[in-house]
Amino acid sequence: MMVMRALLVFILVGLPAVFSAQPAPAAAAAAPLLTDAYGREITLRGFNVSGSAKLYENGLLPFRSTADAATSAAAMRELTGANAVRFLISWEGVQPAANRIDTAYLDRAAAQIRQFTDRGIRVLLDWHQDLYSSHLFNQGSWYTGDGAPQWVIDLGDYPTESCGICILWGQNMLTNNAVREAAYDFWHRRDIQDAYLLQARGALSYLRSRVAYPMMLGVDPFNEPFDGGLDGAAGTTWEATYLLPFYQRFRAVMDETGWADRPLYAEPLVFWNTTFGEAGGLSTIPALGPRYVFNSHYYDGARMTLDPSAAGDGTYTSAMNRIRDRAAALGTAAFVSEFGNALSGTGSSGRTPWMVRAMYQGLDSRLSGGTFWNNAANAGGVLSGTQWHWDIYSGKHRELMNGNPDKVRTTGDGWNGEDHSVIANGALRLDRRVLDRLYPTAVAGRTLAFGYEDLAREGYAGAGRQQAWMTVPSRLPTIAALVNGRQYGVLVWREPATPPGAPTELHLPGAFPSARTVVVSDLGAVLGVAATGPIAVATEPGATAARRLLLTPPVAAAGTVHVALVVNADGTTPITAATLTAARTELLSWAAAVTW
Template sequence: MRASSIRFLSVAVAAAMAAAGAAAVTATEARADITVSPDRVFRDAAGREITLRGFNVSGSTKLYENGLLPFRSTADAAKSAQAMRDLTGANAVRFLISWEGVQPAPDRIDYAYLDRAVAQIRAFTDRGIRVLLDYHQDLYSSHLFNSGSWYTGDGAPKWVIDAGGYPKESCGICIMWGQNMQTNTAVRKAAYDFWRNRVLTTPAGAIGVQDAYLSQTKATMAYLKQKLPQPAFENIVGLDPFNEPFDGGLDGKSGLDWEKTYLMPFYQRVRTAMDQAGWTAKPTFAEPLVFWNTGFFEQGGMTTVGQLGARMVFNTHYYDGARMTLDPSAASDGTYDAAMNEIRQRATDLGTAPLVSEFGNKMSDDRTPWMVRAMYQAMDYGVAGKSWWNAPASGGTVLSALQWHWDVYNGRHHELMNGNPGKVQTEGDGWNDEDHSVVSTDEAGSVALRLDRRVLDRLYPSAVNGETLAFAFEDLARSGYGGAGQQKAWLTVPTSMPQLASLVQDRQYGILVWRSAGTNAPTELHLPNSFAPAGTAVVSDMGTLGGVPASGPIAATAETGSATAKRLQITAPDNGVHFALVVNTATGARPTDAQLAAARTALATWLGQKFPTS
């Protein structure tokens, strides 16, 4: 770093802020638990606004070869967690478990299964990665399907299906496995029974099927609270109690009626179970009817259930149903703004924070790199990049999001589909011909990304001291796999700001505008691997840097649990409005102090115009 890199900051102020920032890091990292604040965002114990970014681990939980857990061993979980932290800077995962794994018999909880889950969860929490516990199901249960079926499911244990006496399953003419939810009578009847708490006759006596589910869920939560060390338990953000709920039959009513009559009472029962299990401070991550916001079958969305409030999170998935089936077009700048803004607005209407707990696309689609890029763009800000600089406040909340998915066994499975030794699944995700994993394990045993790192390893505001007013990131990710395809900037600076436009031309960059809460807790942004501290410029109202030091009011420090991943920490001196432009200057001519100062002046003028009441 050049001696003249830090400008506009006195030595005395810098030293005082550095000391305060160092103390704050220790204090804020002491507790990791988060809650939903009255302003409908996630906040940590220090009051900072938290953005969760990461992946689902993983679809391997659907497979018997993995013992119905994401990983075959704790060592695999640790290797995966480390790679995720190092390669992407992820700070959260959705950790899948299975009802069948927890309760293999109506009168038995498999605590050995839960012990394995605890060990795998700790592989993530020990590295500072927060965990959303997800009870996963698809098509209700694998035990509804026969050995020769085209499809399979996961979720409910065999004893539930045996007691239900369901008809022989058949999807009919199904293009995608999800159609089973609408056309497979066995799948629909089983789901119908669950939502109506049908009383089943089991070897342990008569029991309501939903009652049994809630009983084992409560047992799981209580056991995890007991077995996890307190710091690890604080890193559990909450419970997603039912993946992708589908109705099984509307009885002539609408999806909105079904959500109000059956789904919300279930979530309220879950909320009670969480309180009884000692999870009172953790939110219920409540998903709407699965068909909402997919492009097809637009039912549900929780518009008639009343306010969720701070004890529940609006937890939705997003997949581009049109492009996954009939639409051959590629994604581009602003493609998913409308979809993500609908999620933002629905959470606001429900009085809570939003989470996109699944999104992505299959790796066999040559459009996927920019589809995923466009999804991240819309979750960062909900306006096209070409318009953002003119209307930054319209971008909306930075959405927390967990991509589907992270499977270190991708392409190396050996799953007997529906127990059939003649149908061994080895390719892709090993389940219903899906191939969504962004990673695989190479011949050397290392976890390797399958998607452009610039799509996945992103600048994002992981912790903001105060309120985020605007955020945007230009990743410059290529349109193809393995560095192939075109490179095109989407977040373009208007010609009316030439000093800024010349600085970011053909470079990755991001900008954060926030109103500080005035405490010592630092604002933090994950720095992608391509943003080496020595080659990163920061242009802020607090000063400019032509390289980021390891200490001070603006500093690059190690991400918790990683020796290679970095975060940018900014300790603001007051409770005013601040901005920080972060530019990857590793390519092109190194910017001069005069260029950085000119960009700072331009940004200060822009800030006054776009946030005049700040």
């Protein structure tokens, strides 16, 4: 979670289908990418559903009913083009008593999951915890947790919890002895970890036949692992000694329960990639390979605590590239399962729109917008990720914090004072241009470069400055004029040795009307996209209005480089056939001059 990361930075500074991995060529290290059943490279984009799974009012699930899950899935698909969610469940929900797996809880979870898979949205199953357990906290506490059930806490002898002088809830990981000792026991006591794996075995066995398994991405076995005490060792040593063996044991459980062909999404120690310092990152362990995914979170701890500056072009390029490079070193695909920023209530929330915009830019490409056109050969692969988070009950909760009837939480996320949901009252809270993005959902070949100019404004509800980040150099005057003041994206990909038998697909944002979408490509150049042909538009699977762009090149030799410029030409400025022809000439010359 975002606040957790912010606190860690504050402490460090202020206090002493079958998804396989294939290497992608780039000048810098590039993580292998996820592929679908056709062998196409896929990009996953969507949201966590949701922090509401931490709340007892929701029965420790993202939604209070299957109908609410259906409403949420439909809205997400239509408003943002999301094709993936990270779906939260908890140990306490699965195993409320030592001798019982709650199949009714799992049935409700499965029914909610199916509402997403029925709409073409893939699902990553996430066993979520924060501060280990709510049962470590007393009724008068300022904070709470989620994860382990009461009977697990009863196995230990923990001190009365106290965070001390706490600035943010995540500080409990470092200063609350009850939280620290309970987490320490999880990693050191075989009986507790065996109980965790037992409930995971029961849950995965039960869910295997009750969900649309081909739409399941895999399993995140433990959200934001933290040590509870390093015993004087480095974070990397702790990962190798305790975290990796846990992942290997959980991997075996997946194999035993019918999930052998789905990867385990392995998170590093939560302190990694926090803007300041280095702690963990699975950087001293052997390569994990394609049966794992390197699964990182990213929050801008500096801007959430000490740095008053706004985000801009290229702000998060370096941080996202660290995730790419770490995954490449581990021989895995990369996934960013949490990122974002608060929408209210913090010193940085006024800067959130462009912070989130810059994070998506970092997912799209290794490059800043200002360097893309001149350095596209180094753009690398597109990162997949799920933003935190999508809570249809935002601002309408009624959670008794730690069971205290005198501490009823109704605002924001209803949990530890957070307010991160991008949706409330059925409407998006951020500029839709930030969230409903052009992106390559499936590439029939090898992605060489992708970049997107969303033109999202710096304020909320479309307020504030509009500034283009992905600027076109003057040596490409027709393209520069064509995209001036318009949203646009460019995709470059290489023809594979064996054609996948399916087109390259990009999600087409709702702001791009089919009749006024320009596509300039080696496949042709059109103003207005028809339902058939090498450049075509179709409805997204499981959607009613959301659309995708289909690019089907003619038979070409392996290694052929394809390129497509996609422009939202909505408005009154005319675009002539001569402009399209000139833009195509420029684009093909540009692509031919790059050493891919």
